[in-house]
Amino acid sequence: MSTEAPRFSSLSSRIVPLLIDDVDTDQIIPAEYLKVTGREGLAEGLFAAWRQDPECALHREVFQGAEVLLAGENFGCGSSREHAPWALLDYGFRAVLSPCFADIFRINALRNGLLTIAVDRALHQWLAKSVGQDPTLEITIDLERSTLTLPAGSPFGAEVPFEVDPFARRCLLDGVDQLGYLLQRHAAIASYETNHPARFDSRQPAGEVS
Amino acid sequence: MQPESEANPGSAANAPPSTLFDKIWRRHLVTEPAEAGVPSMLYIDLHLLHEVTTPQAFAELQRRGLPVRCPQRAVATMDQSTPTLPGVGRSGLRVIDPRGADQLDQLEANCERHGIPLFALGDDRQGIVHVIGPELGLTQPGMTIVCGDSHTSTHGAFGALAFGIGSSEVTHVLATQCLLQQRPRTFEVHLEGELQHGATAKDLILGIIAETGVDGGTGHVIEYTGRAIRQLDMEGRMTVCNMSIEAGARAGLIAPDETTFSYLADRPYAPRAWSQAVADWRQLRTDPGAVFDRRITLDAAAIEPMITWGTHPGMSMPVSGTVPVLGEIEPASRPTVEKAWDYMAVKPGEALLGRDVDVVFVGSCTNSRLSDLEAAASILDGRQVASGVEMLVVPGSQTVRRQAEERGLHEVFLAAGAQWREAGCSMCLAMNGDRLAPGQLAVSTTNRNFEGRQGPGGRTVLASPLTAAASAVAGHITDPREML
Numbered sequence: 001m002s003t004e005a006p007r008f009s010s011l012s013s014r015i016v017p018l019l020i021d022d023v024d025t026d027q028i029i030p031a032e033y034l035k036v037t038g039r040e041g042l043a044e045g046l047f048a049a050w051r052q053d054p055e056c057a058l059h060r061e062v063f064q065g066a067e068v069l070l071a072g073e074n075f076g077c078g079s080s081r082e083h084a085p086w087a088l089l090d091y092g093f094r095a096v097l098s099p100c101f102a103d104i105f106r107i108n109a110l111r112n113g114l115l116t117i118a119v120d121r122a123l124h125q126w127l128a129k130s131v132g133q134d135p136t137l138e139i140t141i142d143l144e145r146s147t148l149t150l151p152a153g154s155p156f157g158a159e160v161p162f163e164v165d166p167f168a169r170r171c172l173l174d175g176v177d178q179l180g181y182l183l184q185r186h187a188a189i190a191s192y193e194t195n196h197p198a199r200f201d202s203r204q205p206a207g208e209v210s
Numbered sequence: 211m212q213p214e215s216e217a218n219p220g221s222a223a224n225a226p227p228s229t230l231f232d233k234i235w236r237r238h239l240v241t242e243p244a245e246a247g248v249p250s251m252l253y254i255d256l257h258l259l260h261e262v263t264t265p266q267a268f269a270e271l272q273r274r275g276l277p278v279r280c281p282q283r284a285v286a287t288m289d290q291s292t293p294t295l296p297g298v299g300r301s302g303l304r305v306i307d308p309r310g311a312d313q314l315d316q317l318e319a320n321c322e323r324h325g326i327p328l329f330a331l332g333d334d335r336q337g338i339v340h341v342i343g344p345e346l347g348l349t350q351p352g353m354t355i356v357c358g359d360s361h362t363s364t365h366g367a368f369g370a371l372a373f374g375i376g377s378s379e380v381t382h383v384l385a386t387q388c389l390l391q392q393r394p395r396t397f398e399v400h401l402e403g404e405l406q407h408g409a410t411a412k413d414l415i416l417g418i419i420a421e422t423g424v425d426g427g428t429g430h431v432i433e434y435t436g437r438a439i440r441q442l443d444m445e446g447r448m449t450v451c452n453m454s455i456e457a458g459a460r461a462g463l464i465a466p467d468e469t470t471f472s473y474l475a476d477r478p479y480a481p482r483a484w485s486q487a488v489a490d491w492r493q494l495r496t497d498p499g500a501v502f503d504r505r506i507t508l509d510a511a512a513i514e515p516m517i518t519w520g521t522h523p524g525m526s527m528p529v530s531g532t533v534p535v536l537g538e539i540e541p542a543s544r545p546t547v548e549k550a551w552d553y554m555a556v557k558p559g560e561a562l563l564g565r566d567v568d569v570v571f572v573g574s575c576t577n578s579r580l581s582d583l584e585a586a587a588s589i590l591d592g593r594q595v596a597s598g599v600e601m602l603v604v605p606g607s608q609t610v611r612r613q614a615e616e617r618g619l620h621e622v623f624l625a626a627g628a629q630w631r632e633a634g635c636s637m638c639l640a641m642n643g644d645r646l647a648p649g650q651l652a653v654s655t656t657n658r659n660f661e662g663r664q665g666p667g668g669r670t671v672l673a674s675p676l677t678a679a680a681s682a683v684a685g686h687i688t689d690p691r692e693m694l
Contacts, residue, residue, distance in 0.1 A: 035641065037312060037313060100428060178382070193387075
């Protein structure tokens with residue numbers, strides 16, 4: 001909910017591995033950090049419990065400033081809290097690679113400009129192994145071309161295409177304001193409402209109507 | 211309320227068979243997608259709001275100078291940051307946690323400014339958002355319902371398309387009453403047979419998730435069908451649909467039937483044109499021959515009382531079972547499972563029956579309704595919570611609390627040594643002061659056994675109200691069938 005619609009074009013970055021499956025949004029940002037009324041400063045709560053471990057990958061010098069997270073399967077399951085992508089963005093991440101994402105997290109992330117890229121399992125395994133051997137490896141993400149440029153020695157070729165929701169892609173490339181997009185269609189909404197009158201009014205229970 | 215496509219008998223006769231999901235989806239399309247890949251504009255009938263996920267949404271509305279388009283389609287309540295200690299109320303909460311109180315103040319101010327009805331603390335309709343929607347009759351078949359909370363899937367028990375959204379989408383609905391949505395796929399989970407004695411709706415959904423996995427429903431809306439579902443009362447159906455999100459599905463659906471209609475009749479917000487509404491609701495079922503994108507069949511009779519042993523709801527087993535061993539786990543999943551063993555302090559191959567319990571929690575949008583409390587009370591009646599065990603019973607709403615007290619359930623809980631609290635989410639997500647201490651083990655009727663969910667370092671075993679109450683009495687994890 002920044003003042004402008006989020007944008008994404010391309011980036012090159014090291015890759016922080018977090019190779020646990022089914023990472024839920026309670027891990028990404030525990031409920032204790034949801035007692036806020038804004039969306040700023042949430043980096044403090046990012047993976048708060050796991051960061052207490054000095055061995056946590058986020059503490060490694062080599063990953064400071066990295067913008068890409070390599071996550072396990074089903075990343076972002078659980079609660080719908082949009083604080084999860086806000087916290088990842090606030091910390092400095094701009095893209096997450098995973099074999100698959102939970103639906104609500106993926107939608108929330110893309111709405112905020114945090115790119116979720118589903119990569120096939122073989123590529124995911126190779127990236128995990130490669131980063132394990134050489135944490136300085138970099139990846140390049142190009143949203144316009146929808147390609148990943150892989151580190152040298154990739155058995156998948158230097159470049160692989162990725163798929164992303166085409167509407168989200170267009171919005172991120174062009175900086176489309178999705179609420180503005182909906183507001184422009186007010187005539188269609190009004191017409192729908194005329195044809196589909198409500199059966200209830202939340203301000204007035206039926207039992208209270210004389 | 212007839213959608214255009216069904217208003218014309220000629221086109222209806224020729225229409226291909228539809229799923230329940232298809233019928234609700236089509237009724238709510240404001241615009242068809244202009245081209246492939248562009249999302250549909252879906253109209254939202256009912257928008258539920260609460261304090262934790264809405265402040266940023268209202269702030270954005272304010273920043274843009276936008277009004278709320280349909281306050282008459284919105285209802286707000288307070289449930290997550292709210293205290294549950296009897297008699298504490300707002301002033302007490304301010305002392306406990308000023309940030310939580312700030313969220314409550316903002317919700318009150320935002321609802322006041324925009325004319326949205328709010329069931330605040332102290333209102334006799336206040337409670338967990340997914341408990342009060344149905345009990346007030348706001349939740350009705352065929353509706354689209356959203357809330358900034360993933361357990362909005364609960365309302366699918368009425369044949370409503372109900373799903374959780376983020377705060378940005380809350381702004382979209384406040385401003386336009388619409389959402390941009392990609393059409394999900396459909397998934398039928400068919401339950402044959404009848405649940406056995408001692409197995410409940412909670413055990414059924416844990417059994418389903420054990421089968422689908424926690425990501426098996428991703429990208430899908432699940433429709434639950436079959437005899438075991440038809441035999442559930444509305445509260446059991448809500449328990450099942452509530453945890454659809456734990457299978458990765460944003461929404462769960464159960465076609466409305468006589469059970470649904472008799473539950474809704476005479477509720478405060480039930481339609482006044484009742485027979486007309488029921489006639490329409492009867493059309494809300496999957497047509498014979500309609501095709502789902504995916505389908506599984508399970509035997510409900512094979513489901514035993516279930517518990518979880520790990521750190522997500524898919525890591526479960528029959529209460530008398532043993533924690534899976536390495537050979538039963540795919541190599542790629544081993545680091546995740548080893549982490550779960552470690553966090554929960556369980557060993558592969560180990561039984562959890564007899565494991566000491568520190569806390570028992572009965573509550574949450576999964577299991578805090580009257581029938582859940584009655585189930586727990588049926589075990590506790592004439593028995594005592596074991597010494598060293600703390601048991602909290604937190605009704606889902608003030609209405610549930612009143613109904614329970616009219617039946618004397620609170621006396622059963624108090625006599626047994628359990629605590630009887632005010633309505634709210636409480637220890638399900640530990641935002642209100644009710645929480646586990648590090649290392650404590652809780653048997654909990656909630657929906658998420660994630661690491662730290664009920665308090666940093668706390669360990670959660672998910673179970674039914676029967677299993678939770680039986681474990682409280684025994685002081686360790688117990689098969690409830692021993693006490694029925």
